[in-house]
Amino acid sequence: MRGLIKVGLGVMATLGSMAAWADYSWNFPTPVTPIAHETLEVHNLFMIIITVIFFAVLAIMLYSMWAHRKRDGHQAADFVKPNSRKQWAWVMVPFAALLFIDYVVFGIPAYHAVLMYEDTKTDADMVVKVTGSQWLWEYEYPEEGVKFTSRLVTPRTQVMNVDPKGEHYLLEVDNPLVLPVGKKIRFITTSNDVIHSWWVPAFGVKRDAVPGFLREFWATIDTPGVYRGQCAELCGKEHAFMPVVVHAVPEAEYREWLASKKSGQAQLAASTDQTWGKDDLMQTGADVYAKSCAACHQPDGKGLPPAFPPIAGAAVASTAFMDAEGNMVKGGHLDTVMNGRTGSAMRAFKEELSDVEIAAVVTYQRNAFGNAAGDLVQPLAVKSLR
Ligand SMILES: [Cu+2]
16 A cells, blocks of 8 residues: 555656656647647537536436435336336437437537548649658659658667757658648648658648558648658658658748759759769768668668668679660669669669769669779769669
8 A cells, every 4th residue: 555655656746747747738739720720629629528428427327326225225127128208208318419419519510620621622722742651751842843852860879879869859850841831732642662641740630641542631831830740650660760840931931942942953953964973973872872771771781681681792783784785784783773673672762862862872882881893873874764
């Protein structure tokens, strides 16, 4: 008994301390979209109603148990069906009350919320395509021709407890999704490999990204800010490492960001047409390897066989990638990186990486980790193979 009291006091002390409460709250995160507002209102309304019903039923039960107790000579009822008007009323009135609560009090707001959630097209101002990949998000603005990937940037040293964890541990990315406030954004989502789920709690949206399907949701963000979320569908080894970060900004700022993104893409396209030197390819290749390959093939190139074969060693370097006529060798190194390998975890990187990135990373893999193929892949060659 004394032990129990101690545990109870301990729990109360922990719950009562401000530190324990800092990261938690009783309700949803502050809503910033119409869907999130409505979800919260429906949730709160339902909570109030079911709490009232719970205490009303509990009170009637307690009263009945007390007022009709056996000690005073009360007998258990032995009827099997209602057989008087009064008994029928006792059956039908709660039944009608439940129907009314379910279909009217709960039903109308719930139906309205679902209709609203599904209405992605009415007055939509812009479209964003969200593609899940093991293990990152790809964002595309089809009307603007802008496309980029968004990856976790929390260092592995924090994950392995070598360094202390930062403020936005596992919730920080290299390229956040930038969106204007006050615009209805229609999202179209799909996946490159397995099922993922795009979830931002403050937006009140969570949609599965299913390979081979397009699924939709929408958001009109009312407050500028940084909103964070996560993949909410277990999608493999690095599921915990593909967060969502959204920067909601005023429209002018969004336009500025879009313009800089476009000029960055134009610069990249121009650099594709130049002949690259080995050092530049190796340097860029090392960065691409770290962000796109290292999770599976490991930072040291040794892989995690049998699922993730090593890059280090003769196998990769000895495969040719182009023949004398400049055609891609089927099943060769470049083909594997661009088109993936059927029946394995190796997916196609053709859409995800640029010509420069593919050329650089293949060059890097052929000439790093003790590999010495000595050959270079030019971005222009990759471009010609698309
Ligand atoms: Cu996922």
